Amino acid sequence: MDDLLLNQFLLLGAVLFCIGVYGVLSRRNAVMVLMSIELVLNAVNINLIAFGAMNQNIAGAVFALFVIAIAAAEVGVGLAIILIIYRNRHSVDLNDVDAMKG
Amino acid sequence: MVAQNLFFYAFAALIVAAAVAVVTTRNVVRAALYLVTVFAGVVAQYLLLAAEFVAVTQILVYIGAIMVLMLFGIMLTRARIGRDVALTHDTRWMGLITALALAGVMGYALVDAFGDDPLPHDTQVATVAGSNTATVSDAIFSQYLIPFEVVSVLLLAALVGAIVLARKDRA
Numbered sequence: 001m002d003d004l005l006l007n008q009f010l011l012l013g014a015v016l017f018c019i020g021v022y023g024v025l026s027r028r029n030a031v032m033v034l035m036s037i038e039l040v041l042n043a044v045n046i047n048l049i050a051f052g053a054m055n056q057n058i059a060g061a062v063f064a065l066f067v068i069a070i071a072a073a074e075v076g077v078g079l080a081i082i083l084i085i086y087r088n089r090h091s092v093d094l095n096d097v098d099a100m101k102g
Numbered sequence: 103m104v105a106q107n108l109f110f111y112a113f114a115a116l117i118v119a120a121a122v123a124v125v126t127t128r129n130v131v132r133a134a135l136y137l138v139t140v141f142a143g144v145v146a147q148y149l150l151l152a153a154e155f156v157a158v159t160q161i162l163v164y165i166g167a168i169m170v171l172m173l174f175g176i177m178l179t180r181a182r183i184g185r186d187v188a189l190t191h192d193t194r195w196m197g198l199i200t201a202l203a204l205a206g207v208m209g210y211a212l213v214d215a216f217g218d219d220p221l222p223h224d225t226q227v228a229t230v231a232g233s234n235t236a237t238v239s240d241a242i243f244s245q246y247l248i249p250f251e252v253v254s255v256l257l258l259a260a261l262v263g264a265i266v267l268a269r270k271d272r273a
Contacts, residue, residue, distance in 0.1 A: 004110065006220070007213065008110055010216060012114050016117060017208070019121040019122060029130060061156050076261065079264070080265075
């Protein structure tokens with residue numbers, strides 16, 4: 001109980017990841033699903049930084065920065081797509097997006 | 103070192119509580135504000151691991167830019183400001199089972215693989231020598247230059263794509 005353990009950060013990342021997965025699976029509002037995906041990406045970043053600190057390798061921080069940049073791109077395109085769905089269907093409820101249902 | 107553990111568990115509890123609130127609250131705007139709390143708690147964990155450049159980038163990009171985009175998305179899709187009962191599926195228990203099973207498997211695997219491995223002393227914020235910002239920039243602009251350029255092009259493509267998708271007068 002004196003040093004920080006690697007597993008503290010990894011387990012925190014795992015819990016955050018699972019909460020994000022639950023959000024993606026259970027939310028009906030498309031914007032809320034995007035928010036849950038952000039939780040998942042943050043969990044991954046905690047793991048990258050923790051492993052980088054463990055192995056004393058700067059690659060963890062570098063790839064965390066790449067993940068942050070890609071998350072920004074993903075949110076931009078994702079929100080544009082949600083806006084088109086809203087414009088065409090007047091709803092962001094994922095149960096209403098069923099045009100490809102057989 | 104006890105202070106670091108206290109800091110870790112305080113912010114870990116904050117992160118988990120706010121993340122649970124994000125996925126369970128019935129209010130869309132409140133979920134966005136809880137998400138800011140999660141991001142801020144993650145910043146604290148980065149600082150604890152002496153990754154201060156990533157922490158500042160997280161504040162700028164996540165709290166500064168992505169959350170503003172999210173709030174724009176909430177407003178432009180005219181989500182109900184206030185309680186909204188139609189925010190979760192009726193079958194959310196399936197998501198709950200999936201998440202709990204995933205948590206069990208990952209928790210077991212992590213405890214089994216890494217046990218009580220301590221982090222090295224000089225990567226913890228109390229004992230680290232100087233800052234690692236210079237090391238990060240050296241790595242990005244030498245070893246990881248090509249991935250960095252690829253990410254730049256990806257961001258440009260996403261920017262153009264978002265504008266093309268969202269504009270109204272598509273010719």
